Amino acid sequence: EIVLTQSPATLSLSPGERATLSCRASQSVGSSLVWYQQKPGQAPRLLIYDASNRATGIPARFSGSGSGTDFTLTISSLESEDFAIYYCQQRASWPITFGQGTQLEIK
Amino acid sequence: QLQLQESGPGLVKPAETLSLTCTVSGGSISSSSYFWGWIRQPPGKGLEWIASIHYTGNANTYYSPSLNSRVTISGDTSKNQFSLNLNSVTDADTAVYFCARRSTLLGYSYDYWGQGTLVTVSS
Numbered sequence: 001e002i003v004l005t006q007s008p009a010t011l012s013l014s015p016g017e018r019a020t021l022s023c024r025a026s027q028s029v030g031s032s033l034v035w036y037q038q039k040p041g042q043a044p045r046l047l048i049y050d051a052s053n054r055a056t057g058i059p060a061r062f063s064g065s066g067s068g069t070d071f072t073l074t075i076s077s078l079e080s081e082d083f084a085i086y087y088c089q090q091r092a093s094w095p096i097t098f099g100q101g102t103q104l105e106i107k
Numbered sequence: 108q109l110q111l112q113e114s115g116p117g118l119v120k121p122a123e124t125l126s127l128t129c130t131v132s133g134g135s136i137s138s139s140s141y142f143w144g145w146i147r148q149p150p151g152k153g154l155e156w157i158a159s160i161h162y163t164g165n166a167n168t169y170y171s172p173s174l175n176s177r178v179t180i181s182g183d184t185s186k187n188q189f190s191l192n193l194n195s196v197t198d199a200d201t202a203v204y205f206c207a208r209r210s211t212l213l214g215y216s217y218d219y220w221g222q223g224t225l226v227t228v229s230s
Contacts, residue, residue: 043205046218
């Protein structure tokens with residue numbers, strides 16, 4: 001099973017700042033990495049698939065990068081609605097696994 | 108617009124079987140372009156994939172190794188529903204259970220989710 005480790009666990013930033021979230025895989029997943037955003041009481045929302053492709057309707061301030069074992073989700077300038085929990089997920093091999101999440105909170 | 112809706116008991120007794128159904132509208136579960144799955148989230152914790160089903164003529168099923176011995180996923184294409192059975196539940200199975208669509212067209216990502224249903228295991 002591929003283990004995904006997200007860092008930091010919590011990130012405290014202010015609106016307008018740049019957020020950089022990391023996801024590291026225990027073995028290579030190629031570009032088979034997905035990012036989701038989850039707000040309290042809601043289902044996760046797809047942000048990025050195949051490491052760097054924005055899903056439909058996702059603002060351009062969200063970008064994904066990386067390949068192999070190291071991946072990054074960047075939010076270029078935080079808006080108030082971006083404060084949430086972010087999860088990465090790999091689909092390179094069964095079983096599908098998720099990272100433990102990064103909570104992005106308002107400083 | 109695709110919609111997924113979970114249904115089933117919100118309370119299950121320990122050692123009994125948790126049964127949930129996901130009703131899909133606006134799309135067919137028998138399309139080979141999509142997998143249909145269950146993902147759960149214990150209160151205050153992260154996401155855990157449980158199982159998936161995929162139709163390529165026949166139904167192909169995939170299970171989390173940690174739950175494999177207790178879980179079954181099945182589909183009813185005539186009703187456009189798929190279901191989850193998890194037996195011998197304990198309080199560790201208390202979670203919000205989501206059903207979701209996994210799209211082969213979007214990097215095999217989960218692009219549509221149900222709202223989730225909280226299942227509590229308690230006597």
